[in-house]
Amino acid sequence: MGMTMTQKILAAAAGLDHVEAGQLIEANLDLVLGNDITSPVAIKEMDKMKVDGVFDRDKIALVPDHFVPNKDIKSAEHCRCVREFARRNKITNYFEVGEMGIEHALLPEKGLTVPGDVIIGADSHTCTYGAVGAFSTGVGSTDMAAGMATGKAWFKVPSAIRFNLIGKPSKWVSGKDVILHIIGMIGVDGALYKSMEFVGEGIKNLTMDDRFTIANMAIEAGGKNGIFPVDELTIAYLKEHTNREYTVYQADPDAVYDAEYTIDLNKLRPTVSFPHLPENTHTIDEIQKMGDILIDQVVIGSCTNGRLDDLRCAADVLRGRHVAKGMRCIIIPATQAIYLQAMEEGLLKDFIEAGAIVSTPTCGPCLGGYMGVLAENERCVSTTNRNFVGRMGHVTSEIYLASPAVAAASAITGKISCPCEL
Numbered sequence: 178m179g180m181t182m183t184q185k186i187l188a189a190a191a192g193l194d195h196v197e198a199g200q201l202i203e204a205n206l207d208l209v210l211g212n213d214i215t216s217p218v219a220i221k222e223m224d225k226m227k228v229d230g231v232f233d234r235d236k237i238a239l240v241p242d243h244f245v246p247n248k249d250i251k252s253a254e255h256c257r258c259v260r261e262f263a264r265r266n267k268i269t270n271y272f273e274v275g276e277m278g279i280e281h282a283l284l285p286e287k288g289l290t291v292p293g294d295v296i297i298g299a300d301s302h303t304c305t306y307g308a309v310g311a312f313s314t315g316v317g318s319t320d321m322a323a324g325m326a327t328g329k330a331w332f333k334v335p336s337a338i339r340f341n342l343i344g345k346p347s348k349w350v351s352g353k354d355v356i357l358h359i360i361g362m363i364g365v366d367g368a369l370y371k372s373m374e375f376v377g378e379g380i381k382n383l384t385m386d387d388r389f390t391i392a393n394m395a396i397e398a399g400g401k402n403g404i405f406p407v408d409e410l411t412i413a414y415l416k417e418h419t420n421r422e423y424t425v426y427q428a429d430p431d432a433v434y435d436a437e438y439t440i441d442l443n444k445l446r447p448t449v450s451f452p453h454l455p456e457n458t459h460t461i462d463e464i465q466k467m468g469d470i471l472i473d474q475v476v477i478g479s480c481t482n483g484r485l486d487d488l489r490c491a492a493d494v495l496r497g498r499h500v501a502k503g504m505r506c507i508i509i510p511a512t513q514a515i516y517l518q519a520m521e522e523g524l525l526k527d528f529i530e531a532g533a534i535v536s537t538p539t540c541g542p543c544l545g546g547y548m549g550v551l552a553e554n555e556r557c558v559s560t561t562n563r564n565f566v567g568r569m570g571h572v573t574s575e576i577y578l579a580s581p582a583v584a585a586a587s588a589i590t591g592k593i594s595c596p597c598e599l
Contacts (some may be wrong), residue, residue, distance in 0.1 A: 179429025181337040182404050183372035188311040190295040198336035198433075206236065207311075208289060209324040210298030212280055212540075213241035217258040218318035219299055222328055230454035231266050232328035238289060239263050239269040240280035243540040247545055248547040278301040278512025278538040281305040281480035283392060288419025292407045293426055297324050302480050302562065304395045307404035308388035309411055310425060314402045335401040337372040338363075342379035344443035349596050351490065352387030353482055353560065353580035356394040357448040359440065361458030369399035374428065376406060379442045385414045386486035393481050394562050397455040403513050447595050449558075453566050460552060461583065461595040470577070474557040475500075475588040476569075478509025478536070479543045479582050482560035485515050487581040492524040493586035494596045500532035501591035507549045509536045533588065545569045551576075558587040 180188065180195065188196040191202035211219055216239055231237055239259050244252035263271035270289060277283065281302050284290050292310030296303060299321035306313035316330070324330050340359065360367075373395045375388075383391075388405050395403030405411070407425045415423070446460040464470065477483075477491050488510060500506045508528050510516035516538065519525055525535050542549030543561040551557055551570030556577065559569065564576035577593060586594040 178433060179431035179433070181372060181432045182310070182374055182406065182426050182428045183312050183337060183402060184334055186293055186295060186333060187334055189293070189424070196334045198334055198460050199386045200334045201331060201333055202334060203329050203499070204295050205327050206297060206324050207294040208236055208282060208296040209321060210238045210240070210280060210284065210296065210300065211321050212243055212300055213252065213259055214243045214256050215318045215321060216262070217255050217298030219321040219325065220258060220262045222319050222322035225320065226326055228326040231268070231325045234267050235269045236328065237268050237325055238284055239268055240272050240277055240283055242277055242279050242538065243544060244546050245277060245539055246274055246537065248541070259532045276513060278515070279480045279483055279540055281510035282292060282484055285309060285389065286418060286514060288421060291415060291419060291421050291423035292411070293424035297321065297330050301396045304400065305389055307391040307392040307395065307402050307481060308385065308540040309480065310405060311416065311527040312402055312404065315396060328366055331477060333370070335370055336372050336435045337432070338368050339437040340373060340375045341437065342375060342377040342442055343439060343441040344441045345382040346442045346445060350442070350445050351449055351580045351582065352383060352390035354403055354448045355387070355440070355442065356391045357450050357455065357458050357578065358445055360394065360398045360455045361448065361450070362438070363398055363455055365397060365456045366399040367486055368395065370401050373398065373400040373403040375403065380405065380408065381410070382442060384486055385410060386439050386484040389484065390481055394455070397562055406565045447580060447583050449583060449593060450564055452564055452575040453578070455562070455564060455578060464593055469589060470593040471556065472558050472577070472593065474505040474507070474549060474551065474588055475540050475584050476507050476509070476549050476557060476559040476561060477584050478507070478511065479540065479561040481562045482581050483509055483511030483515070485518055487560065488515065488519045488524050491581040491585040492527040494582055494599070495531040495533065495589065496527045498531055498589050498599070500521050500588045504588055505549070505590050506533035506588040507536060507542060508533050509548070510538060512538055542569060558584045
């Protein structure tokens with residue numbers, strides 16, 4: 178019986194020739210990630226273990242990004258805990274304000290994630306790095322602590338679902354629409370503890386930013402991880418960002434999948450996830466028949482859609498237009514490098530002239546932390562990844578998940594809209 182991409186990576190990390198779905202293994206880790214919310218818990222657990230330092234100071238990444246720059250005293254204390262731990266253990270990849278970014282955009286940008294890696298992070302969207310052919314998954318803070326101490330983690334080898342992507346997306350359809358379509362199709366538990374493997378000739382028509390977005394939201398379908406094969410575009414991205422050696426794994430022709438789906442990218446339409454689950458999806462065509470869905474706020478950013486392609490797309494929609502009166506449009510570049518490039522390309526000027534505001538990199542509004550918390554009964558179109566009750570603020574507020582194109586168009590009209598309507 179053949180192995181999937183994920184199974185091959187896990188087998189190699191466990192020093193085994195072959196693994197099967199459901200098998201328990203202990204794997205060596207290439208990277209352990211934590212942020213300002215989860216790392217303090219892990220650090221306290223490490224203190225209980227009474228271990229002497231970390232397993233490898235070069236294979237741990239600590240990225241304060243959720244409440245950074247610190248929004249209050251508690252968040253400042255959390256960040257101080259992480260900062261002091263990083264100094265004490267001489268952590269190489271600790272990123273402070275000024276060089277930090279949203280973790281899942283920052284780490285690939287820094288070249289810390291490569292094909293064949295086994296990566297755990299105390300953040301559920303750690304599955305993002307499957308875009309470069311790595312096995313990456315979210316874990317709890319206790320597992321993070323054990324990983325920092327030993328460099329190892331236990332896994333139950335996941336079975337897999339194969340998504341065969343064909344065709345080419347039309348204008349205004351991006352990776353966000355692809356993954357929202359998939360989640361709407363299989364449900365938020367449709368890939369529960371499974372590897373979501375994206376293959377097919379249509380992949381060549383997806384940018385790396387599209388792939389990061391798709392892999393990022395694998396967890397919203399219940400997936401253990403999402404993963405893409407390594408192609409010429411991946412290799413070009415890696416050459417630009419890292420000089421690390423890596424191993425490329427390919428699924429065996431006789432690999433076993435629990436299910437297979439074929440998705441024609443050419444047939445997809447801009448898609449929006451309605452409250453209060455990512456699976457509650459509707460195409461823009463369906464929305465147009467519903468009547469106006471008025472909104473109060475738009476957020477363009479996050480680990481899902483705060484990359485350069487996302488900002489360029491939003492700027493293309495906003496340029497020469499203006500945000501609706503009374504509308505709040507918040508744009509958050511995911512890293513300092515993305516912020517700088519957006520500034521050099523004139524995108525920030527486009528945003529500000531359109532009546533939007535631009536923030537330093539932060540996860541803030543996505544989790545209802547700060548920089549965009551919603552009041553009672555307010556509605557937000559957001560390029561983030563979750564829309565459950567109270568996610569971005571008041572329990573009666575509503576979140577509509579969408580692409581940067583739809584979010585930007587909605588900011589202009591004050592209602593859920595597509596750029597094709599402008």
